[in-house]
Amino acid sequence: MNGTRPDKSKLYYPKMPSTWWLKTPAYFLFMLRELSSVFIALFLIVYLTRIYQLTHGPQAYAASFESLRSPGWIIFHALAFLFAVFHSVTWFQSTAVVMPVRVGGKVLPPRTVTAVNIGAWIVISLIVLILFVTLRG
Amino acid sequence: MASGKNIDPLWWGLFSAGGVVAAFLVPIHIILFGFAVPLGWIQDAATLYQNWLVKIYLFVLISLPLYHWAHRFYFALNDMRLGIPRKPLAILCYGSAIVGTIATVWVVLQI
Numbered sequence: 273m274n275g276t277r278p279d280k281s282k283l284y285y286p287k288m289p290s291t292w293w294l295k296t297p298a299y300f301l302f303m304l305r306e307l308s309s310v311f312i313a314l315f316l317i318v319y320l321t322r323i324y325q326l327t328h329g330p331q332a333y334a335a336s337f338e339s340l341r342s343p344g345w346i347i348f349h350a351l352a353f354l355f356a357v358f359h360s361v362t363w364f365q366s367t368a369v370v371m372p373v374r375v376g377g378k379v380l381p382p383r384t385v386t387a388v389n390i391g392a393w394i395v396i397s398l399i400v401l402i403l404f405v406t407l408r409g
Numbered sequence: 410m411a412s413g414k415n416i417d418p419l420w421w422g423l424f425s426a427g428g429v430v431a432a433f434l435v436p437i438h439i440i441l442f443g444f445a446v447p448l449g450w451i452q453d454a455a456t457l458y459q460n461w462l463v464k465i466y467l468f469v470l471i472s473l474p475l476y477h478w479a480h481r482f483y484f485a486l487n488d489m490r491l492g493i494p495r496k497p498l499a500i501l502c503y504g505s506a507i508v509g510t511i512a513t514v515w516v517v518l519q520i
Contacts (some may be wrong), residue, residue, distance in 0.1 A: 290490045306485035312431050313478035313509075316471045319442050320513060323458065323467070326520040330455035340447035349443030356436045363432040397437035404441060407463075408454030 305362050308355040315352040364389035420480060420503065427477025434470055464517040472510040479506040 293299040318340075325336040340349070368385035445451040457463055479502040486493055 288490050293489065303485065303489075306481045309431075309474070309478040309481040312435050312474050315435065315439055315443065316474055317509070319438065320471055320509075320516055322442065323520060324516045326455060326458055327516075330453075333455050334453050337442070337447045337453060340443065345447070346444075349439055352443065353436060353439045356431070356439055359428075360432040360436060363428050393433055393436075396433050400434065400437045401441070404454065404457075405451060407460075408452070408457050 304355075305358065308359040308362075311352040311355040312359060315349070315356070318348075360393055361390070364393070420476070423473065423476035423506075424480035425477075427473040427475065427480075430469060431474040431477055435474065438470065458517075458520045464520075467517050468513055471513045472506075475506040475509040476503070479503045 293303045322333065322336045322340075325332045339345070364386045365382070368382035368389070372382075373380045373385050441451070446453055458467075483499055483502040486498060487495065
């Protein structure tokens with residue numbers, strides 16, 4: 273090991289074409305999952321720009337949401353929703369594997385953990401919906 | 410991140426916190442603010458944003474998933490082997506998330 277390591281230029285580095293992720297469905301889904309974060313971030317930035325309109329008064333705020341009625345925005349939000357759901361499901365699946373849950377010395381099967389998380393997700397979503405409807409005054 | 414090994418855990422921590430927030434909270438918010446409010450299913454709620462708990466909630470909801478995006482976008486572009494230099498890409502991704510955080514703080518304090 274000492275000093276016998278070959279010159280870096282003589283080491284073998286596999287050449288990966290930048291289209292490697294298009295060749296296998298699993299790799300393509302992996303890239304789609306990574307892409308979901310782009311749609312989630314875009315949605316949040318759009319939402320932030322709508323809230324910002326409140327500084328110009330409640331009417332400007334309401335008008336900024338009316339502008340989101342156009343087909344282009346509806347398609348954007350439909351895509352963003354699909355990607356967000358894809359993120360949620362894959363996130364719960366991976367955390368169940370990465371962070372095993374032990375109950376009474378036994379490791380719960382990842383499927384159970386995923387199912388519990390999906391249940392919690394639905395409950396939290398309903399709570400947000402109910403809070404929004406009841407608190408808006 | 411390429412610029413220093415010592416702060417790697419910070420970016421990973423923000424990545425997972427953002428991932429959790431995005432997984433549990435973002436889909437319902439897209440239904441509410443992408444469909445329900447624009448299409449008039451639910452009336453808008455301008456007064457809601459004066460509540461401090463709502464301001465803090467919005468800060469968490471908007472800022473943390475930006476770090477989740479930065480982390481995934483940085484590594485995905487690296488994995489794609491597009492030949493983009495790592496360090497500027499890292500600064501662009503994580504820097505954008507920091508700018509987004511400052512913008513979020515500013516907006517929630519203004520409204």
